[in-house]
Amino acid sequence: MPATVIRDVQLIDLETATINVRHLFISEQGVIEKISSVLPADLEHYHIIEGKQRFVLPGLINLHTHLFGSGNALKTPSAPFLQGVYLHLLNTNLGKKLLLSRMKRNAYTELQTGVTTLRTVGEGLYQDIVLRDQIERGDSLGPTLVVSGPMLSAKDGHGTPFVARENTSISDYLQNGQQNIDRGADWIKICITGGVTDAKALGEAGQVQMKLEEAEALCHKAHKQGILVAAHAESTEGVRIALKAGVDSIEHGFTMDEEMIQLFKNNPKSYRGYSALIPTFSPAIPFANLSQEDLGVTELVYQNGKAIYQGILKGFQQALQHHITVGIGNDASMTLVTHYDFWRELVYCQELGGLSNQDVLKMATSGNAQILGIEDTCGTIAVGQTADLLLLDQNPLETLQALKHISLVIKKGTPVDKTHFRKLKKIDKLLEKMDGKT
Numbered sequence: 001m002p003a004t005v006i007r008d009v010q011l012i013d014l015e016t017a018t019i020n021v022r023h024l025f026i027s028e029q030g031v032i033e034k035i036s037s038v039l040p041a042d043l044e045h046y047h048i049i050e051g052k053q054r055f056v057l058p059g060l061i062n063l064h065t066h067l068f069g070s071g072n073a074l075k076t077p078s079a080p081f082l083q084g085v086y087l088h089l090l091n092t093n094l095g096k097k098l099l100l101s102r103m104k105r106n107a108y109t110e111l112q113t114g115v116t117t118l119r120t121v122g123e124g125l126y127q128d129i130v131l132r133d134q135i136e137r138g139d140s141l142g143p144t145l146v147v148s149g150p151m152l153s154a155k156d157g158h159g160t161p162f163v164a165r166e167n168t169s170i171s172d173y174l175q176n177g178q179q180n181i182d183r184g185a186d187w188i189k190i191c192i193t194g195g196v197t198d199a200k201a202l203g204e205a206g207q208v209q210m211k212l213e214e215a216e217a218l219c220h221k222a223h224k225q226g227i228l229v230a231a232h233a234e235s236t237e238g239v240r241i242a243l244k245a246g247v248d249s250i251e252h253g254f255t256m257d258e259e260m261i262q263l264f265k266n267n268p269k270s271y272r273g274y275s276a277l278i279p280t281f282s283p284a285i286p287f288a289n290l291s292q293e294d295l296g297v298t299e300l301v302y303q304n305g306k307a308i309y310q311g312i313l314k315g316f317q318q319a320l321q322h323h324i325t326v327g328i329g330n331d332a333s334m335t336l337v338t339h340y341d342f343w344r345e346l347v348y349c350q351e352l353g354g355l356s357n358q359d360v361l362k363m364a365t366s367g368n369a370q371i372l373g374i375e376d377t378c379g380t381i382a383v384g385q386t387a388d389l390l391l392l393d394q395n396p397l398e399t400l401q402a403l404k405h406i407s408l409v410i411k412k413g414t415p416v417d418k419t420h421f422r423k424l425k426k427i428d429k430l431l432e433k434m435d436g437k438t
Ligand SMILES: [Zn+2]
Pocket: 064, 065, 066, 121, 122, 331
């Protein structure tokens, strides 16, 4: 790839919300090497991207994704015997190949729509690790992946058996956690509570499934190896256990009391002394704004979903009020959460949190990079940063809708082809019904 210059582009400084026209120079290795207001006369050796009238932002980081699904309702079998058959088929060479190719397509869609880095938090058969390595080697085009491999859950717990491994004791958790690390996981994902999609009783979505001692032992072991831990937790008790165990990020969250608020901010057992909250509104908000008929779910799932949404919302608002670190991720692959709609999660956070566009754009870029611990190379536009950039026709400080139609995505200095792009019309229609209602 030749060295590139993006000229005359309106550079947005997300720290100060100021805009200046600049020329961005990108090295052959895809790193930003100079930001200047002066353009040299001789640009012969540069590939030139015209930035005039366009705005430039750092690429977005999606902190909570799954790549196995499309956003259509999941159709995996629930009867144990059929689950066994399905899992067996998936675990063949052909099964894994099909799964990987679907994940690859979904990751590429995320990239085409502005997500240049994403964290997976629960995939089957370690295929997220395979895909991460393919992308890193340059064999496949996609966002930079930070991966967890399969989740670690209790017996019959959240996400089992397809995207989570079952555990019945502390030693199980330690052994399976170590296996994830040895196979190359960047994070460990645990499930402290049940989830909406697989709950079998009203209120079960937030029921505690993992013991404090189990989570604590696993955090300790992972942290000793420099690996951080993310925890699915959808009830007050679940979040409390996760925080006490020392997890580094709480996924979804719930209403908190004072003890929990303090633990988020000062968590001695976490790796960096604090824990972050990733609320994930995209799969939850339809329960509050669409009918059971629209969603096509059972009464049980509908009622569980509504309760979880209220808890996530309360936890998020408390976190903002108490200056807890909050990241943004949309739980892509869950029902109604496609791989091309990450901008919606920013809009939800902005509206539900009473935040400015500047606030949420910072959270989805430099803030998320800090939570991942990759802020030295990712999340801002500065010399030495990877050239993961978005060119926009509208000013995103004025409207987040600017992210809906990104003019050009640049990954490591290379423009991303936007032509092949599959939309799910039924889902788009339902989501448009909610627009402006949140
Ligand atoms: Zn998830």
